[in-house]
Amino acid sequence: MLHNIARRARHKVLRRQFATAAEQTERDVVIVGGGPAGLALASALARSKSVHNNLSIALVEAGDLQKVRDWQQEPGTFSNRVSSITNSSKAFLEDIDAWSHIEQSRTRPVEEMQVWDGISDARITFAASELSTSTVNELSRLTENLNLQRGLLRHLSQYPEVQLFDKVKVQSIVCEAREENAWPVVHLSDGRAIRARLLVGADGFNSPVRTYAGIQSYGWAYDTQGIVATLFHAPKSSYQGPNTIAYQRFLPTGPIAFLPLSETASTLVWSTKPHLANALKAADPRILASMINAAFRLPNISLRYLQDRILEDQAMSVEQFTNELAFRERSDTIDVRSAYSSLAPIRDNVGGIPPEDADSVPPLVTSIQPGTVASFPLRFSHAETYTGEGSGARTVLVGDAAHTIHPLAGQGLNLGLADAEALTKCIENALLSGGDVGSYTSLLPYARSRYFENHKMLSACDKLHKLYSATAGPVVWARSVGIEVLNELDAIKAALMMTAGSERAGLPGQVGWELTAKSVETFAKNVNGARELADTVKDLLGVGVRQLLQRR
Amino acid sequence: MRIRPLIRPLQFRFGPVAGCIPGTVSRANLSTTIDPALAQSTINQDEIAHFSKLSALWWDERGEFQMLHRMNPVRMKFIREKMMALEDDLDALVTEAEVLQGRAVLDVGCGGGLLSESLARMGAKTLGIDASSSNISIASLHASADPFLDSSSSKQGKRKGSLTYKHTSVEDLLAEYGPASFDVVCSMEVLEHVDNPRGFLHSCAQLVKPSGHLFLSTIARTPLAYLITIFAAEDVMQRVSKGTHTYSKYVNPGELEGFFRTYRSPAPSGAPGRPWIASPRRPARTEAETRGMVYVPWNGEWVLAPRETTWAEGCNYLFWVRRPLE
Numbered sequence A: 001m002l003h004n005i006a007r008r009a010r011h012k013v014l015r016r017q018f019a020t021a022a023e024q025t026e027r028d029v030v031i032v033g034g035g036p037a038g039l040a041l042a043s044a045l046a047r048s049k050s051v052h053n054n055l056s057i058a059l060v061e062a063g064d065l066q067k068v069r070d071w072q073q074e075p076g077t078f079s080n081r082v083s084s085i086t087n088s089s090k091a092f093l094e095d096i097d098a099w100s101h102i103e104q105s106r107t108r109p110v111e112e113m114q115v116w117d118g119i120s121d122a123r124i125t126f127a128a129s130e131l132s133t134s135t136v137n138e139l140s141r142l143t144e145n146l147n148l149q150r151g152l153l154r155h156l157s158q159y160p161e162v163q164l165f166d167k168v169k170v171q172s173i174v175c176e177a178r179e180e181n182a183w184p185v186v187h188l189s190d191g192r193a194i195r196a197r198l199l200v201g202a203d204g205f206n207s208p209v210r211t212y213a214g215i216q217s218y219g220w221a222y223d224t225q226g227i228v229a230t231l232f233h234a235p236k237s238s239y240q241g242p243n244t245i246a247y248q249r250f251l252p253t254g255p256i257a258f259l260p261l262s263e264t265a266s267t268l269v270w271s272t273k274p275h276l277a278n279a280l281k282a283a284d285p286r287i288l289a290s291m292i293n294a295a296f297r298l299p300n301i302s303l304r305y306l307q308d309r310i311l312e313d314q315a316m317s318v319e320q321f322t323n324e325l326a327f328r329e330r331s332d333t334i335d336v337r338s339a340y341s342s343l344a345p346i347r348d349n350v351g352g353i354p355p356e357d358a359d360s361v362p363p364l365v366t367s368i369q370p371g372t373v374a375s376f377p378l379r380f381s382h383a384e385t386y387t388g389e390g391s392g393a394r395t396v397l398v399g400d401a402a403h404t405i406h407p408l409a410g411q412g413l414n415l416g417l418a419d420a421e422a423l424t425k426c427i428e429n430a431l432l433s434g435g436d437v438g439s440y441t442s443l444l445p446y447a448r449s450r451y452f453e454n455h456k457m458l459s460a461c462d463k464l465h466k467l468y469s470a471t472a473g474p475v476v477w478a479r480s481v482g483i484e485v486l487n488e489l490d491a492i493k494a495a496l497m498m499t500a501g502s503e504r505a506g507l508p509g510q511v512g513w514e515l516t517a518k519s520v521e522t523f524a525k526n527v528n529g530a531r532e533l534a535d536t537v538k539d540l541l542g543v544g545v546r547q548l549l550q551r552r
Numbered sequence B: 001m002r003i004r005p006l007i008r009p010l011q012f013r014f015g016p017v018a019g020c021i022p023g024t025v026s027r028a029n030l031s032t033t034i035d036p037a038l039a040q041s042t043i044n045q046d047e048i049a050h051f052s053k054l055s056a057l058w059w060d061e062r063g064e065f066q067m068l069h070r071m072n073p074v075r076m077k078f079i080r081e082k083m084m085a086l087e088d089d090l091d092a093l094v095t096e097a098e099v100l101q102g103r104a105v106l107d108v109g110c111g112g113g114l115l116s117e118s119l120a121r122m123g124a125k126t127l128g129i130d131a132s133s134s135n136i137s138i139a140s141l142h143a144s145a146d147p148f149l150d151s152s153s154s155k156q157g158k159r160k161g162s163l164t165y166k167h168t169s170v171e172d173l174l175a176e177y178g179p180a181s182f183d184v185v186c187s188m189e190v191l192e193h194v195d196n197p198r199g200f201l202h203s204c205a206q207l208v209k210p211s212g213h214l215f216l217s218t219i220a221r222t223p224l225a226y227l228i229t230i231f232a233a234e235d236v237m238q239r240v241s242k243g244t245h246t247y248s249k250y251v252n253p254g255e256l257e258g259f260f261r262t263y264r265s266p267a268p269s270g271a272p273g274r275p276w277i278a279s280p281r282r283p284a285r286t287e288a289e290t291r292g293m294v295y296v297p298w299n300g301e302w303v304l305a306p307r308e309t310t311w312a313e314g315c316n317y318l319f320w321v322r323r324p325l326e
């Protein structure tokens, strides 16, 4: 009897669902994309009281969010997509109560950074203790993207009113046929259609929302791939500190970064030329591990030699490679006992007291977690605007849909989180004035607060990438003798410190920006010999950043 | 004044400006003597025709009315903050987001409905009236696309607000609804377009309930205002259609204040009550307030000038006055 009623009730529910399936529904905010930016935006909106009282929210994601919710990883192993969450991003996630849903034991603080030049070996080191704010004792927190996304989904599960539609693709977006006040209608692959007061593109680089809005995106692909992998290594000895140092070496082919995840694991982001990336990915993982070790240790000339060997002979055995490596080390007079030798893990582990310079290079990679080697094309892009107009009205872009950046400062995801935070504030403010949150006027403050912020960071990273991959003229000469490099590194340092600072949007790392602007200017002055370069840099970084700063 | 030679030759195009030569501020517009013609319509037919022509552009946020769209949040902020400050029922713990909820609000000269829609979203039972039928059509058409505002939509849910439009004049509405019908009466950027501002203000004020609010925004009759709103906006940059503004119709804050120093609503007994502004010198914070609105071009936004920033009241300004409780 009861059973029967239950069945009938279920039947009714099913029928109703079916009936609405072909219908068109309406939502105030439709977010396309359940990546970090889209989920963070949904979380922040869900958390806001005024949004809760006024707006209905839906998120559409092509992938399976249940897989993200159920994501588990063997202890000690890590996903290969890892981001360094800056202190300001972390503060935002704490504000919206989402940070506590992130599995803390899988995150790793960065307490110190070592950045050096691949040609001259000029080096800067900076630590969390240098931050202007005394309360933070870390520069950033390395967090697997999946850990973050799962945390955001857990947070969102407390807000069932935020509807998540996953495993459905946005098939098309059309502007409804209406004379006055036409809204976008999103057609999903399951036949449903949602009419959106505000359509948010959090849909990544190939953003369908951006295409619908008719917003151009400017930029270029770097002739560079970013190789990622999870690296295993021995724990640091008791003479050293914990594994909380991030390392980055600027090679002429692109920067290579080694970022800590645990005592015995770290993540790799190696930006390099595509053909080289392909050869490295195809090589025996033991060869790749040795190449990573060498890339942090060998002089650039020797490194180039080894790279050429790998390119020439893609079927090279591990033994052959080890011989080549040993040969290069001997000719570079690198003592096998020094921290700069890559051969230790291949021989028996050298125990005892670590060499004195042990902390100036990352721990030696002993193996690579199977299945984690992957690569992504790197590109610079920035949408010409963040808000649609005319027939593309009621649209706004966040995250990679709006901008993609070189990963050398680890900022891509952080910019997306900052976008989500700013858009939430903007929507809350619009509600307080009875504004239509889909209107151009309501969204204006969002674009105003984010566009130039993002642009400064995008161009800073772009210029730095170009400086380091410059292969001609006085720049290379200057680098080879290490004269000017420290100034360049200072700019990187400032950029990293700036976002590491815990100051929030509003007064975000004022000090940091001043520092960036200053060091960039000094740099620009110093390379005056290299005319064209100095001009671009001075224009784009020095003057540009200065003016923007003064406008704040 | 350096700008005078610039302005003088242009004056002719705007018809007779009796006593309103820029720089010599006149108080003639709002003399406070009783005028027998009060009941007469204040509508100016040419103005109606002008705005009807523009009505299709009301909601182009980047077009002719861009400035008005950007001004809207500032107007709403002023309304919200003023009502919040004067919130009588301290026990109710009303938040700024709720301060308009359930209030009967009239928007006189609603145009395309920019302000009316915002008022309704804030929860006010809003009536927007306009003398141009095409404005009312545009406003209704625009709101009908929005399930939040459309009265036929079932989706209004927990929102207490409502929005109705009516093609009528403030005088006819007064005749139809009777005095003291609204908690709040707003009329934004309208005063500078009407023929008989005194009569217009009189009608608006009569519609306000005891201890209710009247919000106005308009343009001061100063050389600065002339330069910005007519010379620059209409003639030089052609941002605004020619003929949108008539300098002689601009009203100064002091003139509005003067009007409400003598304006009295009838007490329940029928005898005239106390004037809306009774403080001898500067109006008390609880009686009336004038706030300048300044456009910051490099931010593309309007800001509300701090209280008593007189220079900022020399062009666009907001005015609030409250009907005494009696």
Ligand SMILES: Cc1cc2nc3c(=O)[nH]c(=O)nc-3n(C[C@H](O)[C@H](O)[C@H](O)COP(=O)(O)OP(=O)(O)OC[C@H]3O[C@@H](n4cnc5c(N)ncnc54)[C@H](O)[C@@H]3O)c2cc1C
Pocket (backbone or CB within 6 Å): A032, A033, A034, A035, A036, A037, A038, A060, A061, A062, A063, A082, A083, A084, A085, A168, A169, A170, A171, A202, A203, A204, A205, A208, A226, A227, A228, A269, A376, A377, A398, A399, A400, A401, A407, A409, A410, A411, A412, A413, A414, A415, A416
């Ligand atoms: C090698 C590398 C290293 C990086 N390291 C860092 C780092 O250290 N720190 C950092 O901050 N950032 C880093 N980034 C950048 C960071 O990964 C991205 O900025 C971030 O993932 C962007 O998030 P998003 O949510 O904007 O977009 P995405 O993660 O691209 O999400 C977009 C989502 O939209 C969905 N979608 C797209 N189209 C549709 C459709 N039609 N229908 C339905 N759904 C759709 C997709 O399925 C996807 O889930 C790195 C990037 C690279 C390549």
